[in-house]
Amino acid sequence: MRFLxxxxxxxxxxxxxxxxxxxxxxxxxxxxxxxxxxLSPDDYQQGSTVRIMYIHVPSAWLSLMTYLIMxxxxxxxxxxxxxxxxxxxxAVAPIxxxxxLICIISGSLWGKPMWGTWWVWDARLTSVAVLFLVYLxxxxxxxxxxxxxVREKIAAIFILVGFVNLPIIKFSVDWWNTLHQPATISxxxxxxxxxxxxxxxxxxxxAFIFIGILVAILRVKTEIHNRKHNI
Amino acid sequence: MYNFLKKLINFFYRExxxxxxxxxxxxxxxxxxxxxxxxxxxSIGPEKETLSLLSVGIVWSLILLSLTxxxxxxxxxxxxxxxxxxxxxxxxxxxxxxxxxxxxxxxYVQIPFLISIPIASILxxxxxxxxxxxxxxxxxxxxxxxxxxxxxxxxxxxxQRNYLLGSIIVMIFSIPVIIFSVAVIxxxxxxxxxxxxxxxxxxxxxxINPWASGACLKLAxxxx
Numbered sequence: 001m002r003f004l005x006x007x008x009x010x011x012x013x014x015x016x017x018x019x020x021x022x023x024x025x026x027x028x029x030x031x032x033x034x035x036x037x038x039l040s041p042d043d044y045q046q047g048s049t050v051r052i053m054y055i056h057v058p059s060a061w062l063s064l065m066t067y068l069i070m071x072x073x074x075x076x077x078x079x080x081x082x083x084x085x086x087x088x089x090x091a092v093a094p095i096x097x098x099x100x101l102i103c104i105i106s107g108s109l110w111g112k113p114m115w116g117t118w119w120v121w122d123a124r125l126t127s128v129a130v131l132f133l134v135y136l137x138x139x140x141x142x143x144x145x146x147x148x149x150v151r152e153k154i155a156a157i158f159i160l161v162g163f164v165n166l167p168i169i170k171f172s173v174d175w176w177n178t179l180h181q182p183a184t185i186s187x188x189x190x191x192x193x194x195x196x197x198x199x200x201x202x203x204x205x206x207a208f209i210f211i212g213i214l215v216a217i218l219r220v221k222t223e224i225h226n227r228k229h230n231i
Numbered sequence: 232m233y234n235f236l237k238k239l240i241n242f243f244y245r246e247x248x249x250x251x252x253x254x255x256x257x258x259x260x261x262x263x264x265x266x267x268x269x270x271x272x273x274s275i276g277p278e279k280e281t282l283s284l285l286s287v288g289i290v291w292s293l294i295l296l297s298l299t300x301x302x303x304x305x306x307x308x309x310x311x312x313x314x315x316x317x318x319x320x321x322x323x324x325x326x327x328x329x330x331x332x333x334x335x336x337x338x339y340v341q342i343p344f345l346i347s348i349p350i351a352s353i354l355x356x357x358x359x360x361x362x363x364x365x366x367x368x369x370x371x372x373x374x375x376x377x378x379x380x381x382x383x384x385x386x387x388x389x390x391q392r393n394y395l396l397g398s399i400i401v402m403i404f405s406i407p408v409i410i411f412s413v414a415v416i417x418x419x420x421x422x423x424x425x426x427x428x429x430x431x432x433x434x435x436x437x438x439i440n441p442w443a444s445g446a447c448l449k450l451a452x453x454x455x
Binding site (some may be wrong): 149162 | 238370382386389390391392393396399403404406437439446447449451
């Protein structure tokens with residue numbers, strides 16, 4: 001597992017893994033799209049719009065997951081002095097921002113036919129919008145300092161302070177009365193979603209995870225290359 | 232112990248002299264606050280019904296705006312003329328410097344706002360019992376804002392390009408402050424419950440602030 005903290009080993013490992021990962025991601029996204037667009041049934045209330053869920057939910061999970069990974073790497077980088085964490089932070093922040101943007105846009109496209117409005121100021125939606133702004137600020141911090149050492153450390157400190165938002169997003173549907181529904185799939189209880197809709201959701205989640213890892217590997221490799229050659 | 236107290240007194244005396252000679256800066260802040268209230272009233276219209284719905288939110292958001300605009304001076308002057316380093320060499324740790332600067336920012340910048348809030352709320356037709364709640368929520372909220380300002384301005388010490396970044400960082404973390412401090416005034420039946428949440432946020436921020444901004448100060452001094 002040294003490739004998770006060592007840039008050279010990461011490069012070697014990613015050279016091995018990148019071709020199979022591309023193929024697996026392609027297979028997963030194609031089967032997932034076939035399942036979600038043709039094989040899964042319509043909802044009895046929502047009709048065909050329920051298929052937005054297969055994009056919306058995986059991207060929301062991945063936006064949270066990306067921030068969690070960034071937080072873990074910031075702690076590792078600041079406390080245990082592993083500079084690879086800074087590389088991960090700079091490389092992964094735009095990916096998280098894009099996933100959050102996909103989540104917000106697909107959610108508002110889903111909200112128009114179901115709730116009758118593009119946007120409501122309820123707790124879940126607002127906190128996800130704040131997460132998007134936090135991602136944007138991380139990108140801005142990475143762009144606006146001239147000294148690289150200062151820039152990456154300050155971004156890491158900001159990520160740690162901004163972690164407060166994550167539990168708020170997770171529990172916002174339980175703490176406040178929101179229009180957004182509470183979590184359907186949780187670890188502790190039996191999911192209240194039918195298996196015929198559960199299968200495409202899980203396949204799409206794995207497809208999104210593989211695509212995210214693929215883009216992240218490319219970005220991290222570029223970042224390592226840039227730092228080696230002082231670009 | 233005696234030496235330490237003497238240093239503390241000297242620190243606050245120095246802050247007092249600096250803020251007294253630069254008092255027009257604070258006055259500029261407050262006049263920005265009033266002028267933006269005028270602009271709000273011109274854009275909304277002077278009807279009493281709409282104003283009574285909006286007034287508390289207007290006051291709070293304008294306080295936040297005018298404070299974030301003044302944050303550039305929090306550490307920057309001391310950092311540029313080297314006083315921060317001298318303080319550190321005199322035996323003040325970075326964390327202690329952050330706490331002291333936050334307290335002095337609260338005293339010399341926020342207290343003038345505390346005085347000008349009743350005048351602004353008379354202009355906006357806020358009733359007297361609501362002014363009482365407004366002042367209490369400002370007392371807690373401004374301490375939180377001072378701590379957040381310390382974090383963001385210490386982050387931006389070496390940032391010579393993008394001056395607005397510090398203001399954005401403060402604004403994004405002050406969202407819960409705005410939510411709960413406006414709710415304190417508008418929902419008087421839940422007063423104790425909401426003021427406890429505000430106090431909790433204050434304690435969290437007060438615990439985070441010295442470590443985060445101390446680390447940033449150290450980083451800025453090392454890489455200057």
